[in-house]
Amino acid sequence: MTHDHSSRRQFLKLLGAGAGAAAASRLDAPAAGTQASGPVKIGVLTIRAGVAAPVGAAGLRATEWWAERVNNAGGILGRPIQLVVEEESNPKDTVERFRKLVLQDQVEVVLGGISTGVTLALGPVAEDLGTPWLSWDGTTQRGVEETMPNPKWAFKSVDNEVEAIVAGILTPKYFKGIKTVAGIGNDYSYGHDCWESYQAVLRRYVPDVKFVLELFPKLGVTDFTSHIAAIQQSKADLLMCSFWSGDATIIMKQAAAVGLFKTMKGVFTTAGGVHDSLKKEFTPEGLLLGYNTMYFDDPKGSALLKQFVREYKAKYNEYPPYECDHAFFNAESYKVAVEKAAGPAKKWPEKARVVKALEGLEIESLSGKRSWREDHVQMCNFYQGITTHKNAYDFVTIGPLEVVSTKQAMKPAGSKLFEWIAGWKV
Amino acid sequence: MVAAGLQVVFGVQKIFNLACGSFYALGAYVGVSAVGWYVGAGGPPALFIVPLALAGLAVGAVGIVVERGLLRFVYDRDETFQLLMTFAIVLMMEDAIRLTWGTAPRSTAGLYLAYGQVQLLGATAPVYNLIVIAASLAIALAIGWLLARTAFGRIIRATADNREMAEALGVDMRRVYAEVFTLGTALGTLGGALVIPTTAAMSEMGIELIVEAFAVVVIGGLGSMRGAFGGALVVGVLRAIAISVYPELEMLLIYLIVIAVLAARPRGLFGGAAA
Numbered sequence: 001m002t003h004d005h006s007s008r009r010q011f012l013k014l015l016g017a018g019a020g021a022a023a024a025s026r027l028d029a030p031a032a033g034t035q036a037s038g039p040v041k042i043g044v045l046t047i048r049a050g051v052a053a054p055v056g057a058a059g060l061r062a063t064e065w066w067a068e069r070v071n072n073a074g075g076i077l078g079r080p081i082q083l084v085v086e087e088e089s090n091p092k093d094t095v096e097r098f099r100k101l102v103l104q105d106q107v108e109v110v111l112g113g114i115s116t117g118v119t120l121a122l123g124p125v126a127e128d129l130g131t132p133w134l135s136w137d138g139t140t141q142r143g144v145e146e147t148m149p150n151p152k153w154a155f156k157s158v159d160n161e162v163e164a165i166v167a168g169i170l171t172p173k174y175f176k177g178i179k180t181v182a183g184i185g186n187d188y189s190y191g192h193d194c195w196e197s198y199q200a201v202l203r204r205y206v207p208d209v210k211f212v213l214e215l216f217p218k219l220g221v222t223d224f225t226s227h228i229a230a231i232q233q234s235k236a237d238l239l240m241c242s243f244w245s246g247d248a249t250i251i252m253k254q255a256a257a258v259g260l261f262k263t264m265k266g267v268f269t270t271a272g273g274v275h276d277s278l279k280k281e282f283t284p285e286g287l288l289l290g291y292n293t294m295y296f297d298d299p300k301g302s303a304l305l306k307q308f309v310r311e312y313k314a315k316y317n318e319y320p321p322y323e324c325d326h327a328f329f330n331a332e333s334y335k336v337a338v339e340k341a342a343g344p345a346k347k348w349p350e351k352a353r354v355v356k357a358l359e360g361l362e363i364e365s366l367s368g369k370r371s372w373r374e375d376h377v378q379m380c381n382f383y384q385g386i387t388t389h390k391n392a393y394d395f396v397t398i399g400p401l402e403v404v405s406t407k408q409a410m411k412p413a414g415s416k417l418f419e420w421i422a423g424w425k426v
Numbered sequence: 427m428v429a430a431g432l433q434v435v436f437g438v439q440k441i442f443n444l445a446c447g448s449f450y451a452l453g454a455y456v457g458v459s460a461v462g463w464y465v466g467a468g469g470p471p472a473l474f475i476v477p478l479a480l481a482g483l484a485v486g487a488v489g490i491v492v493e494r495g496l497l498r499f500v501y502d503r504d505e506t507f508q509l510l511m512t513f514a515i516v517l518m519m520e521d522a523i524r525l526t527w528g529t530a531p532r533s534t535a536g537l538y539l540a541y542g543q544v545q546l547l548g549a550t551a552p553v554y555n556l557i558v559i560a561a562s563l564a565i566a567l568a569i570g571w572l573l574a575r576t577a578f579g580r581i582i583r584a585t586a587d588n589r590e591m592a593e594a595l596g597v598d599m600r601r602v603y604a605e606v607f608t609l610g611t612a613l614g615t616l617g618g619a620l621v622i623p624t625t626a627a628m629s630e631m632g633i634e635l636i637v638e639a640f641a642v643v644v645i646g647g648l649g650s651m652r653g654a655f656g657g658a659l660v661v662g663v664l665r666a667i668a669i670s671v672y673p674e675l676e677m678l679l680i681y682l683i684v685i686a687v688l689a690a691r692p693r694g695l696f697g698g699a700a701a
């Protein structure tokens with residue numbers, strides 16, 4: 001069952017099954033069985049409204065795909081999966097729903113969390129309630145620095161600024177002779193952090209680079225005509241843009257309308273999140289475009305990725321964005337950790353043993369191998385490349401494709417971001 | 427245009443219609459669908475503006491439904507009720523849009539550039555933008571003509587000036603209200619439809635716009651059509667200047683102007699006695 005609204009009949013059936021199982025366990029083995037029978041309840045938090053709603057939808061779709069797949073193969077240790085879906089909105093309400101999932105629905109684990117504004121608040125709650133929480137896309141960073149270096153129950157996404165760092169590493173490789181750079185990002189932590197990180201990295205490779213303009217329109221703006229005029233006036237060699245939602249499509253369109261990229265290079269660190277809206281008519285070739293942690297069209301992609309892309313396209317008529325991979329990795333790593341912690345006896349493990357099993361665990365995700373670092377941060381690859389029109393779609397894809405690991409582009413546990421970048425040997 | 431719709435409705439019905447932003451969003455989504463259908467049916471891309479504008483106008487009919495079905499019950503209530511009612515419409519429309527079109531941004535692909543670009547004063551401008559500017563001017567002139575020269579316009583102005591007197595003279599207030607609200611709605615939906623090729627439709631675009639339209643109206647003067655036009659020009663130009671001179675000021679600037687206008691000319695730049 002993968003829907004958030006299970007029907008009354010299903011509910012009654014479950015209730016019956018649960019009561020039956022409880023009765024059976026009372027007769028047979030009072031201590032062992034009660035918790036480990038019936039479906040495994042898994043809480044899912046996802047964004048339903050606002051600019052990030054498509055991101056939330058992608059994460060949920062991948063989680064449902066995973067649950068269906070696991071259930072078809074017999075569940076986790078023989079128990080079917082039941083998803084309990086709640087909405088991620090503002091921090092206060094989301095914390096309440098997190099508590100509800102744990103205390104009322106009694107889920108084994110909570111998956112999800114996209115906005116770091118929200119997940120910063122969820123981290124301490126997960127620690128407090130003693131239930132594993134695996135975050136899709138949200139971290140517990142304030143700005144670019146970690147606030148929970150030694151969590152027990154909270155498992156966090158990759159650091160937000162990694163894609164800007166990857167773009168900073170790739171910029172000098174593809175755009176030689178860049179002297180001046182303009183930047184545009186959303187006016188909140190992510191936009192500012194990406195811009196700061198990108199500048200810090202690029203300065204290491206091109207010491208005399210000048211940053212001539214920075215613009216921070218607020219999230220949700222749909223008209224960038226004036227911003228583009230200002231970018232044109234700045235006469236920068238290159239524009240760096242960290243937009244990730246519909247505004248990435250809009251600025252691309254409005255930039256094409258005035259021919260911006262005829263004279264300027266472009267780096268879009270995160271626009272791969274809305275990749276299938278970047279139509280060829282207005283998205284030029286030759287831009288650096290980031291797809292975060294999964295590239296749907298990876299020529300070296302696994303059979304699992306190809307199957308997922310095919311079924312996602314068939315069901316939703318879209319090509320999946322990276323959030324799917326975050327969500328799949330979280331869910332699948334939880335399953336593998338449970339099985340590992342269960343040991344040869346296949347007895348359902350305590351929550352504390354599951355989180356221990358997660359630490360350092362590496363599994364096969366949609367995008368390839370992904371793992372949990374010992375301090376509960378996701379390790380994975382980032383996919384970026386140069387836009388091309390040579391494909392069978394009506395939108396751009398990337399080639400050549402660059403794959404950069406978080407081992408190279410994410411600050412190590414316990415380090416300060418800018419000190420770490422300053423210490424690079426380039 | 428949205429500001430003009432807001433003005434028409436406020437001037438006559440004295441309702442500050444927050445839902446104007448939702449009508450704008452609705453127009454945008456319907457515009458995307460209409461163009462998608464038109465291109466899918468094999469229509470020549472060069473004429474895409476025709477189904478776009480028609481769809482924008484047609485969906486303005488939702489105004490009658492909202493007016494007859496909801497708003498007419500709160501005319502005699504306190505302004506707070508009316509504001510709450512229109513805000514409720516904003517929330518409902520946003521969800522209705524999400525249900526119908528989903529949460530992903532929708533856009534009309536590359537049609538924006540179907541009319542090509544021209545060089546103007548050393549800058550490249552897409553022809554479509556010029557068409558929209560021309561269309562907006564034409565609509566502004568048409569509304570001006572409608573209000574100043576026709577019997578319908580005279581009735582509207584009379585109602586705006588003195589509702590009881592107009593009613594005493596035999597004006598069917600129910601009809602005028604329905605017509606005016608539909609006109610205001612159609613201005614919003616048409617505005618949304620026309621702007622959509624240049625951008626992408628997002629479900630929360632309505633709320634984004636309300637604040638701006640509100641600022642435009644306050645600067646221009648509540649209930650004044652010239653005010654809507656002047657206010658929109660002031661806000662648009664000053665924002666563009668702010669972004670290129672001192673970007674941090676962009677958002678703040680609009681509110682500073684609103685404060686300045688409210689302090690110096692509480693009726694707005696163009697607000698006469700009628701407002």
